[in-house]
Amino acid sequence: MYLGRSLSKHFMAALLAGTALTVAAPASAQVEIQWWHAMTGANNDVVNRLAAEFNASQSEYKVVASYKGSYPDTMNAGIAAFRAGNAPHIMQVFEVGTATMMAARGAIKPVADLMKEAGERFDPNSYLPAVAGYYSTAKGEMLSFPFNSSSTVMWYNKDAFRKAGLNPDAPPKTWPEVFEAAKKLKAAATPNCGFSTAWVTWVNIEQFSVWHNIPIGTKSNGIDGFDTEFKINSPTHVKHFANLAELVKDKTYVYGGRTNTGEGTFTSGECPILLTSSGFYGNVKANAKFDWANAPMPYYPDVAGAPQNSTLGGASLWVMGGKPANEYKGVAKFFAFLSDTDRQAKLHTESGYLPITKAAYEKVKSSGFYNANPYLETPLKELTNKPPTEHSKGLRFGNLVQIRDIWSEEIEAALQGTKTAQQAMDAAVSRGNAMLRQFERTVTR
Amino acid sequence: MERRALFGGKLLPYSLLLPQFAIVVVFFYFPAAQAVWQSLLMQDAFGISTEFVWFENYSILASNPEYYKTMGTTAVFSALVAFLSLAIGLLLAVMADKQIKGATIYKTMLIWPYAVAPAVAGVLWLFMFQPSLGMLAKMLRGWGIDWNPLLNGNHAMILVVLAATWKQISYNFLFFLAGLAAIPKSVIEAAAIDGARPLRRFWTIVFPLLSPTAFFLLVVNIVYVFFDTFGIIDSVTGGGPAGNTTTMVYKVYADGKLGSDLGGSAAQSVVLMVIVIALTAIQFKFVERKVQY
Numbered sequence: 262m263y264l265g266r267s268l269s270k271h272f273m274a275a276l277l278a279g280t281a282l283t284v285a286a287p288a289s290a291q292v293e294i295q296w297w298h299a300m301t302g303a304n305n306d307v308v309n310r311l312a313a314e315f316n317a318s319q320s321e322y323k324v325v326a327s328y329k330g331s332y333p334d335t336m337n338a339g340i341a342a343f344r345a346g347n348a349p350h351i352m353q354v355f356e357v358g359t360a361t362m363m364a365a366r367g368a369i370k371p372v373a374d375l376m377k378e379a380g381e382r383f384d385p386n387s388y389l390p391a392v393a394g395y396y397s398t399a400k401g402e403m404l405s406f407p408f409n410s411s412s413t414v415m416w417y418n419k420d421a422f423r424k425a426g427l428n429p430d431a432p433p434k435t436w437p438e439v440f441e442a443a444k445k446l447k448a449a450a451t452p453n454c455g456f457s458t459a460w461v462t463w464v465n466i467e468q469f470s471v472w473h474n475i476p477i478g479t480k481s482n483g484i485d486g487f488d489t490e491f492k493i494n495s496p497t498h499v500k501h502f503a504n505l506a507e508l509v510k511d512k513t514y515v516y517g518g519r520t521n522t523g524e525g526t527f528t529s530g531e532c533p534i535l536l537t538s539s540g541f542y543g544n545v546k547a548n549a550k551f552d553w554a555n556a557p558m559p560y561y562p563d564v565a566g567a568p569q570n571s572t573l574g575g576a577s578l579w580v581m582g583g584k585p586a587n588e589y590k591g592v593a594k595f596f597a598f599l600s601d602t603d604r605q606a607k608l609h610t611e612s613g614y615l616p617i618t619k620a621a622y623e624k625v626k627s628s629g630f631y632n633a634n635p636y637l638e639t640p641l642k643e644l645t646n647k648p649p650t651e652h653s654k655g656l657r658f659g660n661l662v663q664i665r666d667i668w669s670e671e672i673e674a675a676l677q678g679t680k681t682a683q684q685a686m687d688a689a690v691s692r693g694n695a696m697l698r699q700f701e702r703t704v705t706r
Numbered sequence: 707m708e709r710r711a712l713f714g715g716k717l718l719p720y721s722l723l724l725p726q727f728a729i730v731v732v733f734f735y736f737p738a739a740q741a742v743w744q745s746l747l748m749q750d751a752f753g754i755s756t757e758f759v760w761f762e763n764y765s766i767l768a769s770n771p772e773y774y775k776t777m778g779t780t781a782v783f784s785a786l787v788a789f790l791s792l793a794i795g796l797l798l799a800v801m802a803d804k805q806i807k808g809a810t811i812y813k814t815m816l817i818w819p820y821a822v823a824p825a826v827a828g829v830l831w832l833f834m835f836q837p838s839l840g841m842l843a844k845m846l847r848g849w850g851i852d853w854n855p856l857l858n859g860n861h862a863m864i865l866v867v868l869a870a871t872w873k874q875i876s877y878n879f880l881f882f883l884a885g886l887a888a889i890p891k892s893v894i895e896a897a898a899i900d901g902a903r904p905l906r907r908f909w910t911i912v913f914p915l916l917s918p919t920a921f922f923l924l925v926v927n928i929v930y931v932f933f934d935t936f937g938i939i940d941s942v943t944g945g946g947p948a949g950n951t952t953t954m955v956y957k958v959y960a961d962g963k964l965g966s967d968l969g970g971s972a973a974q975s976v977v978l979m980v981i982v983i984a985l986t987a988i989q990f991k992f993v994e995r996k997v998q999y
Contacts, residue, residue, distance in 0.1 A: 333963075333964055337963060337964075337966070340751050340752055340966065343752055343753075344752065344753045361751050361966065364750065365750065365751065365752040365754060367752070367754045368752040368754060453838075509857070516854075516856050516857050517856075518856050518946075519944060519946065520944075523856075525838065525839060526838050529838065529839070531838050660965060660966075660967070662964055662965055662966075663960070663961065663964065663965035663967070666944075666945070666960065666964075666965075669946065670946065670947075670948045670949045671948070673857060673946055673947035673948035674947075674948040676857050676947075677857055677858070677859065677947065677948060679948065692772075699967070702748070703748055703749060703750040703755060703757075704750050704755070
């Protein structure tokens with residue numbers, strides 16, 4: 262090792278020694294489990310309540326939940342802490358970071374191993390397949406614990422539909438129908454916008470591919486190996502972006518940006534149709550001053566087998582490696598506590614997170630909850646629409662945070678008109694592949 | 707007449723130098739050396755596997771057309787921000803230097819923006835120009851301008867330039883104001899008596915006497931636009947659309963912090979460091995000659 266590393270390690274050790282003295286003393290009675298998360302607002306309350314309930318349910322372990330900023334911030338904080346030898350036990354990582362975490366075999370503890378070693382009951386088959394598949398290896402070994410999950414749905418403004426002479430109870434099912442409806446809406450109800458999408462790559466590349474059962478990349482979208490290559494310049498992808506680039510000219514389509522900052526255009530009534538996360542529910546419920554609903558994502562009817570099933574957004578809990586066995590026992594107990602059917606059902610109905618186990622879904626379904634709250638079931642219907650195929654069980658690409666930015670750049674170039682859809686998607690593939698090769702190289706040594 | 711402090715031995719002067727030397731080493735040379743070292747490595751996010759790759763990170767950069775694009779973007783962005791913030795700062799300082807009512811309040815108000823963090827400044831401007839909610843965006847739309855920084859690269863560039871300039875004007879204003887206060891009134895009065903009009907007085911007397919301040923500010927502003935503006939870009943455009951506002955320092959941040967590619971990011975920061983050192987050297991060699999101390 263070089264001088265810089267060992268020097269900074271000494272610095273860190275000295276710093277940590279100072280804090281450890283003050284922190285470690287009272288923990289002798291209880292084993293502390295550090296849980297770093299990225300939840301804000303109402304979801305932050307849910308996290309804190311879960312920790313408090315678990316702590317009250319037993320006296321051996323104490324889960325300490327700490328908010329560490331946005332998803333990327335939390336992940337970076339965890340990575341930095343790991344490099345300094347001070348990682349938390351549990352780290353909440355967004356779905357984009359899944360491949361990076363999975364590749365870091367020395368840094369993480371697979372959840373399946375954790376539960377087995379601690380002797381906790383754990384059946385991967387009890388989870389919804391679309392959920393479990395996303396966080397499992399190609400061999401079906403579950404590596405992280407699904408926590409908050411969502412999927413893409415189409416939100417629409419029923420009042421605007423009425424104003425434009427459209428049937429608010431029969432939302433468009435296919436993309437051509439969406440384009441038609443958007444043109445009518447723009448002409449009659451909402452002059453500045455026909456429809457919009459948030460999370461542009463997640464909605465228009467990742468979910469779009471999965472929903473149409475066409476590959477995002479080879480090797481089952483990267484799940485079967487790091488030597489995967491992107492396939493997002495297929496005729497269907499190119500056609501979709503060519504359509505968007507055409508429609509953006511007269512604002513039938515309005516570009517909503519790379520993240521969810523454009524979601525406000527729906528709740529303000531400016532955009533009558535918006536494709537975004539089902540997790541938008543709480544925001545719509547609180548802020549939309551009109552009659553609204555959601556529906557499954559649209560699809561192109563000429564693509565065979567569409568619609569397939571959707572995939573996840575959201576985050577899972579990763580257990581970091583190198584901790585003593587008694588602490589892992591506490592983590593396992595906490596995960597068992599979280600998987601409990603009643604608790605999952607309650608979490609789902611109260612927070613709007615998707616239930617992650619089949620039993621919890623069935624329980625909520627049979628209780629008749631969805632009759633009164635159909636909008637919470639739309640993403641579940643999408644996720645379970647058909648049994649997942651190799652193109653739809655999930656995706657796993659290293660460097661996906663950067664790749665999404667590259668894709669966004671290329672999509673923006675297509676929408677600006679500086680590139681054709683074909684040129685943009687070809688560049689998205691070649692630039693994305695370069696990132697994949699770099700990732701493959703750093704993780705397979 | 708030589709001014710030289712007398713010390714009995716070598717121990718005392720060197721030990722007096724030591725604290726300063728230690729600060730420079732710990733906070734400047736050590737991190738810079740680490741960046742250089744990191745730029746020769748390829749590493750996964752967790753630092754589990756590390757490979758010494760010599761200059762491969764640099765050759766990857768050199769063969770990346772997007773990287774050259776960020777250089778062009780940086781040149782445009784830096785030139786605009788440095789010029790605008792210096793020019794407006796000077797203009798405001800000259801105005802504030804006059805005998806006017808409420809001058810203190812006026813000056814204080816002008817200094818305030820400097821206390822605003824870059825990311826906050828970015829968010830402020832973002833709100834004003836947000837296409838669907840922003841007040842100024844609505845006004846532009848009322849004038850028939852299709853304001854859309856999310857897709858129009860020029861609009862996005864205007865927005866980050868405005869935010870970055872606004873943030874820096876106060877600083878320049880403050881220094882120009884101090885520089886103006888140091889100019890002897892008698893010189894200006896003499897020129898006035900000789901019949902020089904205000905504009906002529908400014909260009910022949912005030913501006914040359916301000917040149918040390920202006921030169922200092924030029925160096926500081928260049929460093930500011932090259933290094934300190936990524937917070938603004940991150941919060942306003944995230945480098946978009948289509949990379950139209952991705953400057954070099956923003957790419958360092960995005961690749962290193964968001965993308966966990968420390969080697970590539972370090973290589974970029976070394977390149978950036980070399981460019982800024984070169985720019986500063988050029989300024990000292992050529993521009994400083996014209997400065998009248």
